Amino acid sequence: MEEVKRIPWSSDLDRKMSRYFDNLPLLRAEVLSGKAEAYSIANELTIILRPELGADGRTHEVVWLASFGRNLNRHIPTVLNRLKAKGFHSIRYHCDLETEKRVMRLVERHGGQQVEAVFRVQLESE
Numbered sequence: 001m002e003e004v005k006r007i008p009w010s011s012d013l014d015r016k017m018s019r020y021f022d023n024l025p026l027l028r029a030e031v032l033s034g035k036a037e038a039y040s041i042a043n044e045l046t047i048i049l050r051p052e053l054g055a056d057g058r059t060h061e062v063v064w065l066a067s068f069g070r071n072l073n074r075h076i077p078t079v080l081n082r083l084k085a086k087g088f089h090s091i092r093y094h095c096d097l098e099t100e101k102r103v104m105r106l107v108e109r110h111g112g113q114q115v116e117a118v119f120r121v122q123l124e125s126e
Contacts, residue, residue, distance in 0.1 A: 002042035003042055004042075006037055006038065014028060021066055036050040036065055042071075042078075044069050046069050049063065049064060059090065062083055062090070072106070
């Protein structure tokens with residue numbers, strides 16, 4: 001099984017993530033506050049996860065906030081097994097429309113399904 005290690009937020013992680021994520025300040029704040037955790041898998045893939053209480057108020061769920069790196073398909077079983085072993089019951093993903101189809105293919109391969117849609121009303125003019 002690949003090595004999975006929790007990693008602290010660092011200037012190096014900040015620099016790498018700034019190439020991929022517009023919501024970097026939010027991700028940084030979540031990890032630095034302890035609400036979310038950053039993990040490195042086999043020094044190839046970095047993921048940001050936030051544990052939460054499930055919608056039923058009894059089970060535990062992980063929100064997959066962000067990921068970048070290589071070999072996501074290869075490392076998914078490691079992530080799923082690790083989360084199951086820690087007692088989590090589900091994973092929730094949020095993604096933009098551009099990546100939705102890729103995420104759905106990946107999720108469906110592992111028995112997932114779409115359970116909600118998110119809509120946004122912009123209240124401030126740009």
